Amino acid sequence: MSDRTDNGLAGGASQLPRHIAVIMDGNGRWAKKRGLPRTAGHTAGADSFRRAARYCRKLGVEYLTVYAFSTENWKRPAEEVAGIMKLLEQYLRQALRDMEKEKIRICIFGDLAPFSPELRQMCAECMERSKIYSGCQVNICLNYGGRDEIVRAAERWAADGCPALSEDVFSGYMWGGHIPDPDLLIRPGGEMRISNFLLWELAYAELYFSDVLWPDFDEKEFDKAIAAYRGRERRFGDVGEGKA
Ligand code: IPE
Ligand code: IPE
Ligand code: MG
Numbered sequence: 001m002s003d004r005t006d007n008g009l010a011g012g013a014s015q016l017p018r019h020i021a022v023i024m025d026g027n028g029r030w031a032k033k034r035g036l037p038r039t040a041g042h043t044a045g046a047d048s049f050r051r052a053a054r055y056c057r058k059l060g061v062e063y064l065t066v067y068a069f070s071t072e073n074w075k076r077p078a079e080e081v082a083g084i085m086k087l088l089e090q091y092l093r094q095a096l097r098d099m100e101k102e103k104i105r106i107c108i109f110g111d112l113a114p115f116s117p118e119l120r121q122m123c124a125e126c127m128e129r130s131k132i133y134s135g136c137q138v139n140i141c142l143n144y145g146g147r148d149e150i151v152r153a154a155e156r157w158a159a160d161g162c163p164a165l166s167e168d169v170f171s172g173y174m175w176g177g178h179i180p181d182p183d184l185l186i187r188p189g190g191e192m193r194i195s196n197f198l199l200w201e202l203a204y205a206e207l208y209f210s211d212v213l214w215p216d217f218d219e220k221e222f223d224k225a226i227a228a229y230r231g232r233e234r235r236f237g238d239v240g241e242g243k244a
Pocket of ligand 2: 023025067070073
């Protein structure tokens with residue numbers, strides 16, 4: 001078992017999760033309930049993301065990985081995709097402006113090739129300029145797919161001349177490199193599926209599903225998810241605390 005998977009937390013999850021992953025789902029339904037266009041739901045979802053990142057930093061969560069746009073989301077109407085791209089640009093512009101205040105390291109996971117040159121440039125600038133912040137790292141998954149990540153990792157490994165493989169070595173070829181795996185996966189929005197998110201990294205994550213839609217998933221909801229996590233016993237295949 002690699003350290004990366006159990007994070008040294010085997011035997012109980014009483015500590016704060018070091019790494020939280022979130023599938024930010026339910027924006028469209030949030031808008032529909034209010035008679036608004038889906039894009040309004042994405043705007044509210046982007047606000048919810050800003051709030052979540054600040055809250056995780058405040059709590060001392062070291063890594064927050066959010067699913068913002070999947071490799072499958074290109075199937076959506078062109079108008080909705082364009083709206084999401086515009087919001088992304090706005091988010092990155094604001095992140096660049098407020099960087100000194102927020103003190104969050106931003107990383108982007110996913111293939112940015114299909115995005116506009118402006119957006120790619122802003123992503124690169126955000127990653128480069130926020131490198132100096134330690135404490136909280138926020139990974140934004142854009143044009144991200146779990147299977148795509150594994151295939152790309154295999155390609156990079158092959159391009160490296162196929163060095164001797166172990167789980168840990170292979171992990172190094174993932175978007176996040178050797179960061180610890182998520183301890184807790186939160187999926188708001190009522191669906192109980194993974195939707196091609198972090199297929200490799202979620203091997204031993206605790207799963208938390210909530211019917212609350214992402215734009216309404218506030219600090220209180222995070223507290224509930226973390227409390228549920230703290231109540232779990234993480235065994236990692238061992239027999240548990242009592243050690244029968
Ligand atoms: C998640 O919200 C945001 C993205 C996938 C970009 P949805 O847009 O999937 O919201 P619902 O699931 O339709 O409510
Ligand atoms: C998952 O949500 C992707 C993101 C949140 C970015 P979807 O709404 O795309 O997932 P499905 O289609 O319900 O599985
Ligand atoms: Mg959805």
